[in-house]
Amino acid sequence: MSRIRRHTPLRRRPVRNAAIVGTAVLAAALTACSGGSGGSGDGKGGAADLAGAGKKAEISVNLTGQQAKAGEPVKVTLAAGKLQEVTVTDAKGGKLAGKTGADGRTWTSDRVAAPGTTYAVEAKDDKGSTAKAGFTTAAADKVNKLSLSPGKDTTVGVAQPLSIVFDHPVKNKAAVEKQLKVTTSDNTLGSWGWMEDYSGKSRVDWRPKDYWKSGTKVTLEADLNGVDSGSGWFVKDYKTGFTVGRNQVVKVDLDNHRLKLYRDGAVVKDIPVSGGTPGGDKRSWRGKAVLMAKEGTINMNSETVGLGDAYNKMVDYSMRLTWSGMYAHAAPWNAQYFGNTNHSSGCIGMSDSNAKELYGTVQVGDPFEIVGDDTKGPQAVNNGYGEWNLSWEQWQKKSALTGGSTSGA
Known part of the structure; x- marks a missing residue:
């Protein structure tokens, strides 16, 4: 007795958006607006929508997988057609801006991909088709702060x-x-x-x-x-x-033992001072220093600056000028020398009252322009903020970029 074999039609699988992350080309299904030609009108984008919309968009991304290389721009390439929009978003919602090339098919991010970061890529073409991809960069083996x-x-x-x-x-x-x-x-x-x-x-x-x-x-x-x-x-x-x-400049003349504070070009304070003792390591620096910090009352120990046991005392109204330990400060123990003799261990000393008044007036970042024949010379560029002792041309050469100077627009 013969057996009758029935032929059962194969069921069609529903169409799904395809998103393949890797070096291979990624293809994404078209999306259709509700009520579009050939669609059901329910906005769900079924098989009819795909049939009526045209060819799928296909993109490739240069960075792929879970250990993608950080420090590289993200490059998105459309297989055919023109790119209309590309978004690259990290897990925190931050976006990488970028530009589409002259061919209309290639988009490159302005900034590079950061280490240890997951990115989602979405591209739209000029036909309304959308493609998606994603990748994660390798974590940093060492972080610089x-x-x-x-x-x-x-x-x-x-x-x-x-x-x-x-x-x-x-x-x-x-x-x-x-x-x-x-x-x-x-x-x-x-x-x-x-x-x-x-x-x-x-x-x-x-x-x-x-x-x-x-x-x-x-x-x-x-x-x-x-x-x-x-x-x-x-x-x-x-x-x-x-x-x-405020536009303030402090000018110190160690030969004449005077400190003058100028505001908008006019003298507002004229103080008798005593600078570093001439002829040795206790001399003051000259040149253009910058007030780094107003440190108040601090302990000053000569051993920390290579001057042996010359002093170890608490000093009031201390205004730091260099990392190597030059300050302007109150020095009542030196009162007999103010205005006539340089007799300190390198700092610019003055009376308590004058130091208090100056301390309350100067700003961090005010320049101290110091002149004097018997000094150590200009402070090094890294000894505090010594860059003002270089000419503009010398300073520009310290830039790592060709040309050096930039406008702070």
């Missing part, structure tokens, strides 16, 4: 530079400097300059060509997330800003 000066939302004097000190050495100086953007309210001209900080760490400062103008507002955006310093990755961006305060 930094400290910024001056502090955020502070008011500083006209000589205060922007200063960045890094936790680990910066070998890729040009790559880092490209990501440091200074914006000023009056298009101040300035330049970055690299040095080894007094602490031995990598440091870069942004100094105007001339002293700041009073009232200038300054912003630094350090867009470093994803940049390889050469000895560690940056894994975040940094931002700070400050305002330039």
